[in-house]
Amino acid sequence: MAQSKKKWVAFKSNATVPGDVMGEDNDQKMQVGEPVQLPESYANHVVQDGFAAFCDAPKKTAPKKSGGGQSAEEKAAAEAAQKLAAAQQAVSDADLHLKSVAGTADEGEAREALAAAEAELDALQSAS
Template sequence: MAKSKKKWVAFRTNATVPAEVIGAEKDQKMQVGEPVLLPADYADHVVHEGFAEKSQAPKKSEPKASGGQSEEEKAEAAKLKAAQDRVDELNAEKTEMSEGDDGWDDLIKKLEEAEADLAALKPAS
């Protein structure tokens, strides 16, 4: 049996792809902007109707029909969230203090370090 042609698309909104389209047991939820590999006819349909746009294959991961995250992506997302939480926590402390208070300089140093760590974890745009 010949392998059916597939195309990469990225949905403009969260969407659900019927199970029979992707050969799954249940419908699959797709996330906004995440590239997914779909049968060419269905991909052309959702692009034509304006639900999705043509996309390139993701650079790091294997093709995914489900739009799920790999363990590595989940770990990176957790690191990013922890770094953002730390920056938010330090900013909240900063709003409770005034320049010149005991610990102000130390807090500013910690905040600058946390912001640098966060910037290093964010993907390049």
């Protein structure tokens, strides 16, 4: 399965991607919010089904000359920012889904999903 075009996505929950999709022998376990580059068709599939959201490629940072890396506080702040961004994307995705199913039998379920995503975002915002 040789596909040249790829997209970056971040999964909304821990997920397993089949090895053949990744071009590897073994399935790959993905962590919440961690950017991963997938073949375009599979990336579109997991985003459309609500398992992931499109994201930017991870930024490459130059290694620090002193101290040898991020402090625990810096790591916690970066992780909190990443969770907040993922929650904001989840609200945006849920809102778009609700708009797409408005007036159908799926509207109630979409409203519940939006409310849950908004509650999670509110909890993260009040914690920071």
